[in-house]
Amino acid sequence: MTYARGLKPLSIATVVATVVGFALVFFYAPVDADQGFVQKIFYVHVPMAIVALCGFVAGGLMAIKHLRSRDPSWDMRSYVAIHMSIILGLGVLITGAIWAKASWGHWWVWDEPVLVSFLVVFLLYCVYYPLRFSIEDPERQARASSVFAIAAGAFVPINFAAVRLAESFTHPRVLSQTGGDLPGEMRLTFLVCLAAMALLFVTLWKLELTSKHAAMSLKRLRTRLAAAPS
Amino acid sequence: MIRSASAILRKDLRLEARTKESVPAMLLFSVTAFVLFHFGLDRDSLDGELASGVLWVTLLLASVIGVTRLFAAEREQGGIDGLLLSPADRTGLFLAKAAALFVYLALVELVALPAFTLLLLGPGLQPELLLILLLANLGLASVGALVSALASEGRARELVVPLMLLPLLTPLLIAAAGATEPLFSGDGGPEDLGRWLGLLSLYDLVFVLLSVAVFDYLLDD
Numbered sequence: 001m002t003y004a005r006g007l008k009p010l011s012i013a014t015v016v017a018t019v020v021g022f023a024l025v026f027f028y029a030p031v032d033a034d035q036g037f038v039q040k041i042f043y044v045h046v047p048m049a050i051v052a053l054c055g056f057v058a059g060g061l062m063a064i065k066h067l068r069s070r071d072p073s074w075d076m077r078s079y080v081a082i083h084m085s086i087i088l089g090l091g092v093l094i095t096g097a098i099w100a101k102a103s104w105g106h107w108w109v110w111d112e113p114v115l116v117s118f119l120v121v122f123l124l125y126c127v128y129y130p131l132r133f134s135i136e137d138p139e140r141q142a143r144a145s146s147v148f149a150i151a152a153g154a155f156v157p158i159n160f161a162a163v164r165l166a167e168s169f170t171h172p173r174v175l176s177q178t179g180g181d182l183p184g185e186m187r188l189t190f191l192v193c194l195a196a197m198a199l200l201f202v203t204l205w206k207l208e209l210t211s212k213h214a215a216m217s218l219k220r221l222r223t224r225l226a227a228a229p230s
Numbered sequence: 231m232i233r234s235a236s237a238i239l240r241k242d243l244r245l246e247a248r249t250k251e252s253v254p255a256m257l258l259f260s261v262t263a264f265v266l267f268h269f270g271l272d273r274d275s276l277d278g279e280l281a282s283g284v285l286w287v288t289l290l291l292a293s294v295i296g297v298t299r300l301f302a303a304e305r306e307q308g309g310i311d312g313l314l315l316s317p318a319d320r321t322g323l324f325l326a327k328a329a330a331l332f333v334y335l336a337l338v339e340l341v342a343l344p345a346f347t348l349l350l351l352g353p354g355l356q357p358e359l360l361l362i363l364l365l366a367n368l369g370l371a372s373v374g375a376l377v378s379a380l381a382s383e384g385r386a387r388e389l390v391v392p393l394m395l396l397p398l399l400t401p402l403l404i405a406a407a408g409a410t411e412p413l414f415s416g417d418g419g420p421e422d423l424g425r426w427l428g429l430l431s432l433y434d435l436v437f438v439l440l441s442v443a444v445f446d447y448l449l450d451d
Contacts, residue, residue: 014258014311066448067444071446120397120400121397123397124397124398126393126396127390127393127394127397129384130386130390130393131380131381131390131394134384134385134389134390135383135384135385136385140383143447144383144384144448146447147376147380147444147447147448148380148394149442151376151380151398151437151438151440151441151444152398155398155401156438156441157435158432158433159400159401160402161401161432162401162404162405162429162433163400163401165404165405165406165425165429166347166408177233177416179375209429219287
């Protein structure tokens with residue numbers, strides 16, 4: 001039951017933050033003078049990307065914890081964190097493509113280094129499933145998954161540096177599109193949306209952990225019931 | 231550690247010399263890929279970015295073959311248990327496997343590069359390319375040994391190796407292709423060579439350290 005602790009207040013906080021975030025996006029934040037209404041996808045796309053990347057790195061840190069402590073629950077936490085980040089990652093790629101189509105006229109833009117790096121990271125993490133589920137022995141499965149999570153977590157920053165370097169020689173970027181110089185209202189809205197997305201991630205992560213834990217307990221009980229003399 | 235590593239390396243190289251499983255296959259694949267690129271691009275000679283891209287993508291894809299086979303003998307015939315039971319330590323095993331892959335790659339490049347020059351490349355080769363190859367092979371060898379060990383844990387080795395290796399090698403491809411491109415342009419010297427080599431070295435350093443750090447946990451029964 002330890003997994004389920006705090007799930008209820010967390011869910012309520014997530015709902016409140018999401019509602020407040022959306023209200024700010026539509027009624028408070030000014031419409032972007034340059035891109036118009038479409039720019040509002042920024043409040044979903046960017047927090048989602050940040051939370052997904054943090055989720056990948058967090059998965060790597062939990063994997064280190066698993067290898068250190070040999071506690072299988074940390075492997076489960078790492079797995080669920082990566083699982084959730086991959087789902088968010090798909091959302092990032094889709095919203096990114098919509099935004100690119102609306103503001104630059106193409107569904108995919110290769111000279112946007114952040115988007116390209118994100119695609120590479122996403123493709124790499126998709127291998128987590130075939131790797132994990134091709135190993136039957138639970139202990140070896142947990143260990144190999146953790147090693148992958150650590151290597152991939154370390155890969156994330158290198159990849160971003162490399163892709164950015166590949167671009168910056170040809171197109172110097174003076175001002176980053178998603179950088180810090182947002183006007184006050186936009187910044188507040190963005191921060192609330194980021195908090196909402198982070199809360200959503202933590203809630204879903206906890207929920208999935210709880211359900212996995214419950215499913216495993218149920219399976220154990222069934223096995224015991226089947227083995228018990230009737 | 232160095233002694234056990236060099237013993238495992240000698241074993242691998244002897245095995246390869248007798249069975250001829252990886253290197254000839256990688257080589258054949260590279261030359262076939264050059265022929266395919268000739269028809270696919272419909273060009274008789276390449277230069278600049280196209281040449282460096284074709285060369286590096288081919289070498290990376292060829293390395294998939296070597297990486298898939300790297301732990302094959304140990305896994306299929308149970309040799310891995312013998313290695314793990316022996317007092318040889320895991321870091322030594324990693325170093326030996328990475329060194330073996332490094333040697334395979336060097337052998338492949340020794341033939342594939344002249345073949346590439348002969349078949350497709352417009353301008354000649356330049357000595358700076360050696361340095362790029364050296365650093366790239368180092369990165370390929372350390373990432374390859376790690377991926378091979380990881381993938382050989384499960385049943386889906388042939389599936390997992392290319393899917394995992396190629397995204398992991400993207401930064402290496404960016405740096406190596408970026409550094410090679412001015413060398414193949416024919417005109418002018420290498421301009422950004424230093425920066426690309428810096429990126430390659432950083433990549434090598436991170437993945438060598440990372441692989442050594444996690445390898446102990448991977449093969450721990």
